[in-house]
Amino acid sequence: MTELGTRQLTKTYGDRPALEPLTLNVESGAKVALVGHNGSGKTTLMKMAAGLLDPTDGSVKIGRHDAGSQEARRLLSWLSDTPTFYEDLSLWEHLEFVARLHGVAEWESRAETLLERVGLEQRRDDIPTTFSRGLRQKAAISLAFVRPFQLLLVDEPFVGLDEPGKQALLMLFEEASQRGATLVIATHELSFVKQVSRLLALRDGGLIYDGSPADTDVHDLVLPG
C-alpha cells in the first residue's frame, strides 16, 4: 500500500521553480532518506506532503487522503527543522495538548518515557520557547513521537542535536520503523543514508536519483547543479 503518493507535484515561487513535476510513491513501512543541496526542494516537498504548503500544481496523498485533510493529519507526524511552540505552555502542557487531541489515552506514561529518552525530564515544566536550539529540537522530537502516526516526515532532524540526542532519535526512528510506520527523512547527514532502504535525491527541484543507497555515491548526489 502507498503511504505517500505525489502526482505531478509542482511548486513555483513567482517564476522560480522550487519543485519540478514529481510523481512518486512511498510504500507503507519504507524508510526513505531525502537528500539534496540547500535549495534543492526538500523542505518544499516535505511541507506540501505535510499539508502546510499548497502545491502550484499536482497533488499529494497520505494513504488515500489528500494532504492537509483531517484524516491525513491523523496519519502523519511532522518534525520540522525549525520547530515552533506556543509561548504560553510548558513542554508538559504541549505534550498533553497534542497527545490528547490525537486521542492518546495513556499519554502521561508515554510522555514521561519520551522526555527521559531525549533528556528533557528535568525541563518538562519549562516553556520551550526559552530553550536553546538543541533543546527545542529535542522538545519537537518528543512532540512528534507522543502521538500515533503511520507516516513520519522529518526535516533535518540532527541539526543542533548532541550525541545522546542523535542516538535517542535514531532509536526512535528504528522503533517506529519496526512498528511498521513509514519514515521519510530529509537530511544532510550522509552517514545516516546507509541506514535507509530507499534514497531519493533532489537537485534544483528535480528528482535525480530514486533507488538503493548502496548503488550510488551519495556525495555526488548532493552537489549543486
Added chain:
Amino acid sequence: MDESGEPVSLTSKATNREGQLDDASDLAANPDAVALLQRTSLDALARRSSLVAQLRFAVTMQDLRTVILLRRQLNQEHTRGRPWLRVPRWVTHPIPRRGVASVARFPTSRLVRMTAFAAMAGVFQAMVIRGTTPALIGTAIMLFLLGLEVMEPLSQEVDQPDRTDSLPIERGELLVRHLVAPAVALIPFAVIAGIGAIVTLGTTRAITPTAILALPTVLAGAAGGVVSIVRDAPDPTKTGAQAFVPPEMAGVTSALRIGLPIFVSALAAATILLVRQAERVGTSATGAAIRGAIGAVLLAAAVGYWVRRRDQWKRKFRQFMSDGQSYTKQQRSTL
C-alpha cells in the same frame, strides 16, 4: 563603590572641560567603570532598537497583534514560569484545558492592566447612564483591549499556523473552542467592571441592572478583540495565487480591519442605552437590562459562529469566484 561606600561615577576621575574622561587609561584605571561598562549589554540595546523598528513597521501596517507582542517584548513581559494554579482535573477536554493552562500563566502586569481596563469600562458605562453618550467609545476601546489581552490561547494558535495545521481538528472548531477558557476568565473582570459602574453612579438602584448586564457586555465587548485576532490570522483558504487589491480598496480594507472590531465592542457597550432609556421614561430598568443582556449574548454568539464558519465561507466564496472565472474563460474560447 569607593572605600567610604559611596558610588563612584564614570567621570569621578580626571575629566577635561567637557566633563569627558581624559583618555582610555583613566577608564582602564577605574575598575568600577570597567565593571559598569561590562554590565551594559550592547546586544540588549541592539535588540531594543530592532524591536522599536519592528514596532514602527507594525503600527504602520496596523497589525495590532504584532504591536502587542512587540510591546510585551520591549517591556520584558514574559509568561509566568509557574502558573497561578494547576488546571483542575474536571476540565477534561484538551482545548479548554490548554486555555486554562494559558490563562493561569498570565503575568501580574497583564492582570493589573486587565483590571484597569475593566474598571475603566465600568466607569465609562456609568458616564453613559449619566448622559455622556460619547463615553460609549471609551467603553468599547477598554473592552476591545481587554479582549485582546485575555484571548491569549486564541492568539497563540493564530501565531503558530504550522502547529494548528498539524492538529487533527478543523481550524474553525479549534479556534472557537479556544474561546471557552478566556470567556470564563472574564467573569472576575465583569465583576470589577460592575463595581466600577456602581461606585461611579453611587446608587444602590444600579446594582440589579449592573449584575444582569455586566458579564454579557464584557463578553460581547471582548468579542471585538476576537474579531481583530482572527481577521489578522494567516488565511489557510488562500491558494498560491496572490490577491491583488487595488490601492483604492486598500484604504477601505485597512479601515475595516481596525474599525470592525471596535464596532463590535461598541455594539456590546451600546446595550447600556436601553437601561438609560428605561430610566428616562420610567419603565423597568431591570427589564431593559435583561433585553440588553440577551442582545449582548446574541452578539457574542454571532462572533463565535463567525469564527467557527469563517474558513468554510471564504473557501466557498473563492470556489464560486474560481468557477466563475473558469466559466467566463470557457465562454470566451467558444466564441
